Amino acid sequence: MKAAGIIAAGWGERLNQKIPKALTPVGGRALIDYILDGFQAAGVEEVSCIVNEAARSVVDYVERSARPLKMDWIVQTTPSSLHSFLIVLERLCRWGQPNYLLSAVDSVSARAVCARFIDDAAQFSQADLVLGLTDLIDDEKPLRVAVRGHENTGLLPERVKDNPEAFEIIAMTTGGFDSEFVTSGFYQARPSILREKNKALSLGFTALRQYLGYLLKYGYRFYGVPLPPTVDVDRPQDIRAAEQLLKP
Numbered sequence: 001m002k003a004a005g006i007i008a009a010g011w012g013e014r015l016n017q018k019i020p021k022a023l024t025p026v027g028g029r030a031l032i033d034y035i036l037d038g039f040q041a042a043g044v045e046e047v048s049c050i051v052n053e054a055a056r057s058v059v060d061y062v063e064r065s066a067r068p069l070k071m072d073w074i075v076q077t078t079p080s081s082l083h084s085f086l087i088v089l090e091r092l093c094r095w096g097q098p099n100y101l102l103s104a105v106d107s108v109s110a111r112a113v114c115a116r117f118i119d120d121a122a123q124f125s126q127a128d129l130v131l132g133l134t135d136l137i138d139d140e141k142p143l144r145v146a147v148r149g150h151e152n153t154g155l156l157p158e159r160v161k162d163n164p165e166a167f168e169i170i171a172m173t174t175g176g177f178d179s180e181f182v183t184s185g186f187y188q189a190r191p192s193i194l195r196e197k198n199k200a201l202s203l204g205f206t207a208l209r210q211y212l213g214y215l216l217k218y219g220y221r222f223y224g225v226p227l228p229p230t231v232d233v234d235r236p237q238d239i240r241a242a243e244q245l246l247k248p
Contacts, residue, residue, distance in 0.1 A: 003095045004039055005088035006049040008032060008058060008105035009078050014235050020055035022105045024233060027243045030061060031233060034246075035103050038114030040069060044101070048091045050074040050084050080206040086197055089189055099127075099190045107132075107185030108242040109230040114186070120160040120225040121188040124167070128193050128220040129212070131169065132186030136229040138241065142182035143209050146171040147224055160225060169222035172213055184230035193220060 012021030022032040032049075039047060047069050051058045059073050074091060078084045085102065092100040101118060113132075121130040133145060148168040149155045157163045172183075193215055200211050216222050231242040 002044070003046045003048065003092050003097065004044045004101035004103070005092050006032070006035055006047060006103055006105055007081065007084045007088060008055075009050045009052045009076070009084040010081070010106070011052070011055070012106070012234070015233075015239075016236065020051065020058050021233075022051065022055065022058045023061060024106075024239065026108060026233065026239055027246050031108065032058065032062065032105050033065075034108050034111075035105055035114075036062070036067060036069060037111045038103075038109070039101075040067065041111050042101075042115040042118050044069065046070040046072060046095075048072040048074060048088050050076060050078070050088050052077040081208045082200070082205055082211050085187075085208050085211075086194065089191070089194060093191050093194070099130075099188050102187045102189060104185035104232075106233040107230050108233055108245065109184070110228060110246070113227050113230065117186045117225050117227060118188070121223075123160050123164040124221075124223040126221050127188070127223045128190045129215065130188040130223045130225060131212075132184040132230070133181035133224040133226045134184040134228075134230040135180055135182075135226070136231065137182050138231075138238075141174050143212075144173050144179040144182050145169050145224055146179055147181070156226070164223070167223050167225065169216065169224050172209070172216060172222075174209065181224060181226060184227055185232060186225075186227070186230075196220075 008022040010021045023030045117132050148170050150166045205211050231245055233242055
């Protein structure tokens with residue numbers, strides 16, 4: 001996958017800090033370093049990354065690191081995570097790829113997880129959107145998912161390639177049911193999902209999860225890839241959990 005995107009427009013108010021969320025120190029490095037490490041390991045060559053206008057220090061930080069990745073910066077303050085996601089996906093579409101990898105900047109996982117997600121997501125030829133899933137559930141409002149499972153049982157084979165259709169997502173909720181998996185911040189999106197952009201914005205959607213729920217309701221095909229533990233860094237205690245996760 002040649003091009004990928006990062007959603008890094010947030011500030012991270014719940015972290016009680018005065019720096020952009022992307023620069024939050026985790027294990028002596030900035031949050032954005034872990035996403036860029038994963039992209040590099042997966043063979044990504046160019047990254048479109050959105051930051052808000054008060055977070056130009058993120059641009060300076062990454063540029064000083066002299067990574068081999070070509071960075072395409074979108075400096076724009078957006079009203080919501082949904083707007084940021086759509087802006088980055090639209091920017092990526094100029095590459096003409098059939099689908100694009102996107103990641104939230106606050107998802108921390110081992111370096112190899114990104115490549116694994118790309119490999120498994122390639123199994124879903126009918127997917128409009130593939131979501132990375134984790135069974136590490138430690139969030140105030142996790143987005144839970146239900147998958148079809150083998151013969152509609154909800155039970156999954158050990159490997160995606162053994163039965164890709166078992167990994168189709170049939171429902172998502174923030175409180176309607178318990179589930180084994182929640183979303184982890186990795187996405188593989190087809191440009192087709194942009195068809196619903198204007199309708200969703202006209203309905204006043206402000207959160208990405210609202211848009212995802214709308215797409216699923218109206219027939220877009222979603223699949224999930226179970227991944228090794230991933231920590232969503234939103235609170236001070238999440239930093240400690242991420243550092244524990246990254247220990248060799």
